Amino acid sequence: MVPKPDKHNSSTEDEEIYGILDKPNIRHVQFGLNKRFATWYGSNVYFGRNKRTLGFKESNNEHTAKQSPTEKKFEDQYWIDTLYVCEYCFKYTDDEAELIAHECFCRYKNKPPGRIKYRSPEYTIRRVKGSKHEVFCQCLCLFTKLFLDNKSVYFKVKHFEFYIVYENNSTVPMAFFSKDLYSYHQNNLACILVFPPYQRRRLGTLLIEFSYTLSRCQGLISGPEVPLSPFGLIGYLKFWSFSIVWQLTEGNLKDVAQVTLKDLSEATGFRINDIIQALKYLDCLSDSEIRLNIIRSWARRNKVSHGFMIKDEYLLLDD
Structure with missing residues (x-):
């Protein structure tokens, strides 16, 4: 933030x-x-x-x-x-x-705040506006500070939206990310946290994917607020790498002879600096060209063909 x-x-x-x-x-x-x-x-x-x-x-x-x-x-x-x-x-x-x-x-025991923006057979993501549910969002931010050392906003939440994931048939929040509505750099995510009892369930990946889905629907090339925490950077490098490899092996760039950074940015919705970080993480660059043999090997090891967690048919983004 x-x-x-x-x-x-x-x-x-x-x-x-x-x-x-x-x-x-x-x-x-x-x-x-x-x-x-x-x-x-x-x-x-x-x-x-x-x-x-x-x-x-x-x-x-x-x-x-x-x-x-x-x-x-x-x-x-x-x-x-x-x-x-x-x-x-x-x-x-x-x-x-x-x-x-x-x-x-508790008023939210039977009905959580906010509006449903995504509902799959397993998870629901709700958008909660800080301007409408101020006390809820303030308390969420206070709680988050106990698990993020770079979390610094507590009370001025009115210009933030919070996207909170729930398991279907449950009203207990499991993870969330926040988004600054007035971000100068049009960041799609300010901070993200999976609460300790619900880690190792790929909820962070789910929310990162969803943040880019929102950007894509707005026609934006975007990314998270920086600097990222060490754990946050690891999560993003894995997601950026997965998405880039998917585009090169399964997606729109599969049959493109020479792929540029601009091509990758337009296909993924990622900022070019983030793409460069991911390509270095993949260790697939040679003389400024992408080594497709490394990309294909990475795709097999990480089951890229299985695709993404967010499915367009479950989106509820009409407003």
Whole structure:
């Protein structure tokens, strides 16, 4: 979203703005009633001036000066042991009983926010506008900061859209990407996260594909906001490579004698710089020409002929 500040040069004021901490300060997240996992990064944005009190509780005068045994036990690093987060709306508390009570009546338990933009036999992707569901999107951004170290937008979400994937017949979010509606470079993705309980299910690939599908429908050559995180770059290199190889072995460029970078860009919807990165990743360039024997070998190993996850017949992009 906004550029990641330099940790080595950032001041205390910067840390107050961006929520940057050197290490995790929340030991665990309980996501819903039965999913519990460790955080990856720290964030002070959940907290008030007292670093042992969630901000909304401090503002409601619920804080007591006396530390709990749990707080004392983890005071060297962790500000609280467990953050309890609603798996439907991302509202949060440090009290398990409050989470249990909330989830019984959460407004999104039976119907998630937003409009359906894609529905396959397995997954549904909903578009949620920050301008319409502001609190939901703010809470989602706060949660995301615990797992992305370059996530910096929390409250100013009105000019963002969020595309959230659900398993069919479920109202629990599994992954999402956000998109800045006023991106100067017309980026098709600002940040992306697959929540820890749902990783290794190719949901990141699904969402990356969908972001390019949206760009294609708008007639745009586009790509993600940079710089990408190390994990994000790996995911994109794999997707860019797969798409380029598919175009060269199965798609519109299959029978083209000499393929240019412009040809690849028009066929894939990728920016030329991203295509160059992918070709280097594939290690298929020789004297500025693409070595098709390497491309074909890569295609066989990675089952490129099976095609993409996003299927046009399941798109619902009328508005």
